Amino acid sequence: MYKIVKKEFLTPIICLMDVEAPRLAAAAQPGQFLIVRAREQGERIPLTICDYNRKNGTVTIVTQIVGASSRLICHLEEGDCFTDLVGPLGIPSEFVNWKDEEFAGKKFLFVAGGLGTAPVYPQVKYLHSKGAYVDVIMGARNSDLLIFEKEMREVCDNLYICTDDGSKGVKGFVTDMIDKIMLDGNTYDQAVAIGPMVMMKFTTLTMKKYNVPLTVSLNTIMVDGTGMCGACRVTVGGKTRFACVEGPEFDAYQVDFDEAMRRQSMYREFEIEADHKCKLGLHE
Amino acid sequence: MKAKMARVPVREQDPKVRATNFDEVCYGYNAEEAQAEASRCINCKNPKCVTQCPVSIKIPQFIEQIKLGNIAEAAHIIAEDNSLPAVCGRVCPQESQCEGVCILGIKGEPVAIGKLERFVADWSRKNGVKCVETAPSNGTKVAIVGSGPAGLACASDLAKLGYEVTIFEVLHKAGGVLQYGIPEFRLPKEEVVEAEIDNVCALGVKIETNVVVGRTITVDELFDKENFKAVFIGSGAGLPKFMGIPGENLNGVFSANEFLTRSNLMGAYSGETDTPIYTGTKVAVVGGGNVAMDAARTALRLGAVTTIVYRRTEKELPARVEEVHHAKEEGIDFRMLTNPVEILGNDNGWVTGLKCIKMELGEPDDSGRRRPVPVAGSEFDIEADVVIMALGTSPNPLIANTTVGLDTNRYGCIIADDLGATSRPGVFAGGDAVTGAATVILAMGAGRKAAAAIDEYLKK
Numbered sequence: 179m180y181k182i183v184k185k186e187f188l189t190p191i192i193c194l195m196d197v198e199a200p201r202l203a204a205a206a207q208p209g210q211f212l213i214v215r216a217r218e219q220g221e222r223i224p225l226t227i228c229d230y231n232r233k234n235g236t237v238t239i240v241t242q243i244v245g246a247s248s249r250l251i252c253h254l255e256e257g258d259c260f261t262d263l264v265g266p267l268g269i270p271s272e273f274v275n276w277k278d279e280e281f282a283g284k285k286f287l288f289v290a291g292g293l294g295t296a297p298v299y300p301q302v303k304y305l306h307s308k309g310a311y312v313d314v315i316m317g318a319r320n321s322d323l324l325i326f327e328k329e330m331r332e333v334c335d336n337l338y339i340c341t342d343d344g345s346k347g348v349k350g351f352v353t354d355m356i357d358k359i360m361l362d363g364n365t366y367d368q369a370v371a372i373g374p375m376v377m378m379k380f381t382t383l384t385m386k387k388y389n390v391p392l393t394v395s396l397n398t399i400m401v402d403g404t405g406m407c408g409a410c411r412v413t414v415g416g417k418t419r420f421a422c423v424e425g426p427e428f429d430a431y432q433v434d435f436d437e438a439m440r441r442q443s444m445y446r447e448f449e450i451e452a453d454h455k456c457k458l459g460l461h462e
Numbered sequence: 463m464k465a466k467m468a469r470v471p472v473r474e475q476d477p478k479v480r481a482t483n484f485d486e487v488c489y490g491y492n493a494e495e496a497q498a499e500a501s502r503c504i505n506c507k508n509p510k511c512v513t514q515c516p517v518s519i520k521i522p523q524f525i526e527q528i529k530l531g532n533i534a535e536a537a538h539i540i541a542e543d544n545s546l547p548a549v550c551g552r553v554c555p556q557e558s559q560c561e562g563v564c565i566l567g568i569k570g571e572p573v574a575i576g577k578l579e580r581f582v583a584d585w586s587r588k589n590g591v592k593c594v595e596t597a598p599s600n601g602t603k604v605a606i607v608g609s610g611p612a613g614l615a616c617a618s619d620l621a622k623l624g625y626e627v628t629i630f631e632v633l634h635k636a637g638g639v640l641q642y643g644i645p646e647f648r649l650p651k652e653e654v655v656e657a658e659i660d661n662v663c664a665l666g667v668k669i670e671t672n673v674v675v676g677r678t679i680t681v682d683e684l685f686d687k688e689n690f691k692a693v694f695i696g697s698g699a700g701l702p703k704f705m706g707i708p709g710e711n712l713n714g715v716f717s718a719n720e721f722l723t724r725s726n727l728m729g730a731y732s733g734e735t736d737t738p739i740y741t742g743t744k745v746a747v748v749g750g751g752n753v754a755m756d757a758a759r760t761a762l763r764l765g766a767v768t769t770i771v772y773r774r775t776e777k778e779l780p781a782r783v784e785e786v787h788h789a790k791e792e793g794i795d796f797r798m799l800t801n802p803v804e805i806l807g808n809d810n811g812w813v814t815g816l817k818c819i820k821m822e823l824g825e826p827d828d829s830g831r832r833r834p835v836p837v838a839g840s841e842f843d844i845e846a847d848v849v850i851m852a853l854g855t856s857p858n859p860l861i862a863n864t865t866v867g868l869d870t871n872r873y874g875c876i877i878a879d880d881l882g883a884t885s886r887p888g889v890f891a892g893g894d895a896v897t898g899a900a901t902v903i904l905a906m907g908a909g910r911k912a913a914a915a916i917d918e919y920l921k922k
Contacts, residue, residue, distance in 0.1 A: 201678050210677075215634060219735040221728070222634070247736060262634040264672035301510060401728065401737075404632050404674065405858050406642070406700040407720035411711055418704065423860065437711055440811040444713045448738035 179259035180214075183236060188325045190292065191243045193252040200235030202227075202265050207274050208301040209395065209427055212237065212265030213403045220261060223247050224400045224422075226297035226372075227266060237263075240325065242297035246452035250335045267403045268426045271301055271370075272393075273310075281308035287359070287366040287390070288314045288334075289352050289381050291373020292323050294386070298372050298396060299326055299333075306333040313364070314338070317352035317377070320344040352377060353384040360388045368393070371430065375442055379435035392430040396421045399442060412438050469571040470499040477791035481762055484646045484731050487788055488552070491574075493533070496581040500528035502566060503573045508831045511560035511575060516907030517615065518551075519543045521560060521575055528578060541593035544661050545618035546611065546906065548587065549640060553596050554903045555782050594664045597624035599705045602920055605630065605690040607675045607861065610638020611902040612696030612893025614662050615909030618917075621665035623917055628690075630673040633728040635727060638698055640902070645666040645756050647763070648785075651726070665909025676860040677756070681868070682891060684830065692888045692916045695876060696909060699855040699894035705748070709805030710851070714813035718749070718757040718852035725760050727730045742847035745911060746816050748772075748802055749852030750779040755789050757850045768794050773801040773821050797844070799823075801836065805849055818843045855899045865889070868907060873898060882912030883919075890916055 184196035206227050213222045229238035241251045254260070273281070286305055290298040295316055297367035305312050313336045318324045320343045331337050339347030340355045348355065352373075363444060371381040372395045385392045398410035398421040405423035412421050419425065473489040474480075491499060503525045511521045520539050527536035540547045556562070556576035586593075599625050606613045609631040617627045635641050640655045647656060663669060673679060675697070684690045685825055702717035704710050721739070724730045728737035731822040736765030745761040747754050750772035764769045770789070772779060775798050779786055790796065797818075820840035823832035851887045862870045869885040875898055882890040892908030894900055 201673065205678050219729065221736040250736075262672050263679070264632065264634070264674060266677055267674065401720055401723050402633060402642075404700070405860070406702070407723050408702045408704070408717040409720050418706075423858075437811070440713060441711065445738045445740065448740075449817060452736065452738075 179261065180263040181259050182256055183255055185254070185256045189239070189322045191322065192325055193242060193243075194238060194240050194325075194419075195254075195417070196231070196236045196238050197260060197263060198235060199237050199263050202263065203230045203232050203235045203237050206230040206237060206266040207270035208304045209271030209274065209297075210266035210268045211297075211403075211426060212239070212263060212267060213264040214239070214251065214260050216254060217261055220245050220250065222250065222262075222395070222401060222403065224403055226395075226397075227300065228296040229300055240293060242293045242323070245449045249453070266405070267366070267422060269424070271427060273305065276308075278308060279306065281310040283311075284368070285311045285366045286313070287364075287369040288312065289356065289369065289371040290314065290316045291352055291371070291377035292318045292380075293325075294373030294377070294395075295324075295326050298370070299330060300371065302330065303333045311335055313359070313366070315340070315352050315355045315359070316347075317341065317355065317373075319343065327410065335388075351380070353380050356381065356384050356388075366390050369410070370394075375435060375439045378430065379439070382430040382433070382435065386431060393427050394430040394433060395426045396428060396438060397426070397442075398422075398435070398438065399444060409443075412441070467498075467502055469502070469574055470495045472574065472577050477788075477793075480647065481792040482687060484763055486650055487647050490584055491577055491581040493581075493585070494871045496528055496578055497531065499574050500525045500578060503529075504565065506565055510563040510565070511627070514559040514563050516559070516903045517543045517910055519579070524582065525575070525578060527575065528582065533582055533585045534589070534591045536582045536812055538593050539590045540582060543910075544579075544906070545615055546658045546902075547579050549582035549611075549649065549905055550906070551576050551578075551583055552649055552654070553644060555901060557783060559903070583658075591660070596622050596665050599626060599666070600624040601626065602812070603628070603688070603690045604692045604694065604916060604920075605684045606694045606696060607681075608632075608638055608696040608698055608893075609636035609659070609669055609896070610640065610696060610698050610893065610905065612698070612783070612895070612905035612909040613694065614659065615696045615906035616892065616913045617632060617667045617909075618662050618665055619910050619913035620916060621662075621667045623913075625917075625920075627666070628668045628670060630672045630675050630679075631669060632674050633727065634847065636669045636670050636671060642723045643753065643756070645722065645726055645760050646731065647759065648756065674860070676864040681861065681865040681886075685888065691892065691920055694909070694912050694916060695861055695884075695889065695891040695895055696883070696893045697858060697861055697895045698905075698907065699857045699899040701856045701858055701874075702851065703853040703855060704851055705853060707808055709813075712805055712807040712813045713811050713850045714740065714847055715805055715851065715887065716740075716862060718747070718753045718850050719855065721757050721850050722760065723754070725764075731764065738854065739764065740848065743767065743771070743860070745848045745850060746771055746844055746846035747850045747852055748816075749854070750781060751854065751913055752781045752785055754852035755781045755785040757852050758794050759789055759792060761848070761850065762792055762794055766848065769797055770794060771797050771800050771802060771816065771818065771844065773799065774831065775799060775823065778831050799834065800844075801834065803841065806843065812848050813847055815846050816849060818842055818844055855894075857895045857898065861895075880911070881915035882908060883915060888919065
């Protein structure tokens with residue numbers, strides 16, 4: 179069992195937890211994810227690893243309430259346990275293999291959409307600690323979905339915030355912000371976008387204009403997360419790839435986002451039904 | 463003459479009824495039936511059955527004890543060689559192993575060795591017979607990767623020899639393919655699989671779930687940080703194959719692994735767990751092995767009209783005859799000499815059917831089976847809203863990729879000698895991870911051989 183040692187609601191619908199998982203904490207790298215089960219009859223839910231503390235043997239996960247299973251996770255309290263927690267899964271970000279001297283002078287742009295801020299944070303933190311230059315765009319529908327502003331500010335060079343409704347930062351989409359920054363004359367060696375599939379799709383279309391290499395992290399449907407089921411298959415560069423073991427990070431310009439979005443919606447009917455039942459059961 | 467007596471038939475659930483539930487198909491023998499069937503064994507001086515058993519169970523000896531009514535003794539005899547008898551009694555292809563060479567089979571029907579093994583195991587479980595004799599601990603730690611048949615067999619033998627064995631399992635439940643692959647109606651999970659794994663643990667074997675060897679911890683770290691003196695890799699063949707035809711990524715196309723994992727491991731078949739399973743109304747299963755039968759029979763039980771599409775003829779079906787027979791009885795439609803060339807979909811990206819081509823058998827290929835060749839111009843469509851690909855699996859490359867000096871062949875299988883030794887000293891491997899997808903019992907045989915080899919290696 180994997181004990182929750184800290185729980186905090188970052189916004190009314192986004193919850194942060196530190197969970198005891200010493201083996202996982204010792205092995206986790208930026209770019210990887212984990213899978214949790216909140217209870218014995220629960221689903222296996224892939225979540226990004228938001229942070230890890232090797233000394234305390236804990237990992238940090240961030241969950242947004244979007245359906246029945248995420249609601250269950252967010253109803254667990256400090257002292258409660260996850261039935262299962264496994265990872266780290268997936269291939270770490272490419273820069274994890276770089277030598278220390280390779281980071282100096284490298285300029286990164288991160289584009290984080292909504293909960294995508296959670297997996298972006300450990301990457302930015304890692305790059306910052308190695309001396310790279312990192313700018314971050316954080317976008318969300320509204321200020322209730324913005325997280326980690328303070329933490330992110332501490333580990334990046336420039337932080338740009340935008341919301342669809344203008345409730346925080348500049349009013350507009352992350353793609354508008356990208357245009358603005360690039361037209362201001364900024365240049366980057368590498369960009370990384372993590373967020374909802376549709377946000378990654380449009381970020382890819384926008385970034386392509388500026389000829390900056392772009393990596394995306396795909397949050398596909400998964401069951402085992404170890405290459406066994408193939409639920410996560412995506413078309414990248416015309417080939418079928420398994421996001422769980424060959425990703426989750428891919429070259430954005432090669433990804434078939436329309437297929438990925440369609441596949442991600444495969445169980446939507448079940449999700450809606452489950453969410454109704456869950457709300458009734460939990461007396462929201 | 464006893465030998466001429468016909469085989470005692472085994473009771474089964476009515477096909478019409480069982481097609482709507484997930485209860486076990488076969489009820490197995492009761493004590494009376496088992497004794498009657500055991501009495502057919504003529505106790506050959508040179509029992510051929512034993513030579514065909516991958517784990518070399520002392521078959522005539524245990525059957526003799528059933529004849530005498532000493533079921534607990536029979537259980538102890540089996541336990542010397544097989545740690546999962548209730549599993550093997552259910553899923554081994556006895557017809558091509560022990561029973562395939564039974565002398566009685568020449569003129570009549572062979573002794574029902576598998577059903578007798580199952581009877582002994584089930585009786586022992588219900589009557590609390592424990593077979594937990596082990597040597598005193600020698601304090602030497604051995605790590606096993608994967609808690610499927612190979613790993614469990616290897617772990618049992620090593621524990622009996624006194625080793626301190628820890629199995630690392632990537633999933634949240636132990637059992638590997640017994641847990642995620644084989645359905646409840648063939649292999650009950652709680653009653654059979656979990657009970658037999660508990661017996662392995664009773665030998666002192668520890669199982670740590672949720673550990674991805676290669677990610678959570680590497681093979682090298684097992685040696686260097688955790689003081690294991692040898693490692694056995696029994697990580698199976700988990701990667702599903704697809705055909706590479708157009709439309710394979712449409713919504714509603716699943717690997718058999720995904721469909722069965724949702725149903726079995728995640729319990730979706732019961733309707734009482736959170737994991738969804740999409741069955742549709744018309745399911746086409748592509749493939750002809752045991753996994754194809756399992757997927758088709760699961761889909762049928764979940765309410766779909768189900769068709770199996772296979773490119774050769776019924777004679778070449780790799781599935782066990784018993785499974786094919788059961789599938790037909792339950793009402794599954796078999797389309798032989800049929801090969802999909804494209805998966806058809808609608809504007810929303812959901813499956814609507816399979817475009818197939820008729821096949822005919824040509825000259826024998828390398829495997830000796832006649833090669834199926836397409837009949838030109840014979841394309842036709844099969845309607846389906848779910849397509850399940852059951853085309854086989856290959857080993858997961860993760861461990862080989864993260865273990866320096868561990869060699870694999872071009873199919874991704876770990877290279878190991880007959881005793882399981884790999885290119886890395888102290889690292890042994892066996893089962894599907896070495897051979898590619900095969901049977902439970904072959905994996906167990908490989909696990910046992912490797913256990914003996916590990917013992918030799920550590921004694922040096």
